[in-house]
Amino acid sequence: MVLKDTEKTLLAVLSGLFLTAAFPPGHGSWMAWFALVPLFKCLEGVSPRRAFTLGFFFGLAHYLTLVYWVVFVMGHYGNLPIPASLGILALFASYLALYPALFSFFYAFTTEPFRLFKTAGLWVALEFVRAKALTGFPWCLAGHTQYQDLPLIQIADITGVYGISFIIIIVNLASYTLIFKRSLRAVLTRVPAAVLLLALTLAYGYHRLSETFTDGVAVSVAVAQGNIDQSVKWDPEYQARTVEIYRDLTLSTKPSAPGLVVWPETAVPLFFQEKGELARTVLNTAKEAGTYLIFGSPAYGGQRDSIHYYNRAYLVSPEGEVTGAYDKVHLVPFGEYVPLKRYLPFVRRLVASAGDFKPGEKLLPLRLPETGAGVLICFESIFPELAGVMTKNGAGLLVNLTNDAWYGMTSAPYQHFSMAVFRAVENRRPLVRAANTGFSAFITAQGRITRLSDLFSETVLSEKIMIGKPEITVYTRYGGFFPMALLALSLIQAVHVVYCRIRIKRRPTPRNPKISD
DSSP: OOOOHHHHHHHHHHHHHHHHHTSTTSSOGGGGGTTTHHHHHHTTTOOHHHHHHHHHHHHHHHHHHHSTHHHHIIIIISOOOHHHHHHHHHHHHHHHHHHHHHHHHHHTTOOSSSHHHHHHHHHHHHHHHHHHGGGOOOTTOGGGGGTTOHHHHTTHHHHTHHHHHHHHHHHHHHHHHHHHOOOHHHHHHHHHHHHHHHHHHHHHHHHHHHOOOOSEEEEEEEEEEOOOOHHHHTOGGGHHHHHHHHHHHHHTTGGGOOSEEEOOTTOSOSOGGGOOHHHHHHHHHHHHHTSEEEEEEEEEEEETTEEEEEEEEEEEOTTSOEEEEEEOSSOOBTTTBOTTTTTOHHHHHHTTTOOOBOOOSOOOOEEOSSSEEEEEEGGGGGOHHHHHHHHHTTEEEEEEEEOGGGGOSSSHHHHHHHHHHHHHHHHTOOEEEEESSSOOEEEOTTOOEEEEOOTTOOEEEEEEEEEESOOOOHHHHHOSHHHHHHHHHHHHHHHHHHHHHHHHHHSOOOOOOOOOO
């Protein structure tokens, strides 16, 4: 059946919507396994240029519905009018849509042999580029849809989340082949290959889940979720009330005698380093509770004529002394700083609420008696390389401090949380997550969510965490070797395509023989 151009466009849009539905907060992770089938169908027999356009429509439909919460953040907290917020969303989604557009463009050139693996490799390569380009945005990669499928995601300790994305694309293309292709040879090669790869991945996952760890030490940890409304969080008149809320939550954990209590990002909304009355209250809270305390607070440094601000996490000992601090390394563009603001002053005016922070310089864990605590502040939890460096530098525990109140009751808090699960599996480290309004959670080294708070609730979560024998996984040691290898192979394939097209264009056109009368 030959599809009309309009039908092809509708299929591309439908495919993008299917992929969005596979991400939280819904329960449609199963949709990821066939979400791209309509896209592959509409790309049948089209030119590379048309494939690029269809891929762009796919991406636009996907990202407009995936990151729609940008409008809420810009409007509610950035004080931008709705038209301006919608314009920013449209520009952002258009940029992100370029990646599936490029995927579709080069897919039109892919040929046998190994087209199944070439296609999946191309998708992962572009995910990796998106994770690095323009400070990086590895938000909601295809593999993130499966964060609750424990047997499947164990492979992340070798390939990272990119390995799960690779398998998802392979299954999608195999499904398309089974449903629409008339070539028996294609069916008999692609479908068994997809089934075998999925079976091997699950076998590895069940093996890792069956492992028991007897060596290690159990540490009792508590998380305080204060649920401070973002509209009053930075109000000087509300600072004392905020500290009081976290103090009460912390002291309520005293019967369980936790060795560590964690507060969220900027839980102390003042310059703690100035050691005022509220800062002393924080120190005394740790002392009264008899526990180590990790919390977030803004900080500053430098000279009077050149002051720098930092998004900082502090560690306070049970004796009420500051024993360590970590400054956020990967800042949020247009949230904590404005890129190229010297050259783009109009951007600064557009997002006047953006901060002016300076990134930290070192990814060093905070030292606890039992282990090192690798702190990831907010946005940092979506970047696997940061958790990897923290782990290599001695973190036996990962701690994610965040404030997702910015997102309101949108899908963003669900999406943000789902990605943190992979940091635990990739590095085989338990992860503690403290969020101002949720989701706060405890995640084991195998990615199992053992405790999870509700959104917009004031609560305390407590759990005993097993700090096992330090294991440096393949992914921790070698980082993005898997997506980098696929990127290299995809680049070689792209160069080959360009070379072949240049040769075809330069090939002389045969002249028609003269016909004598």
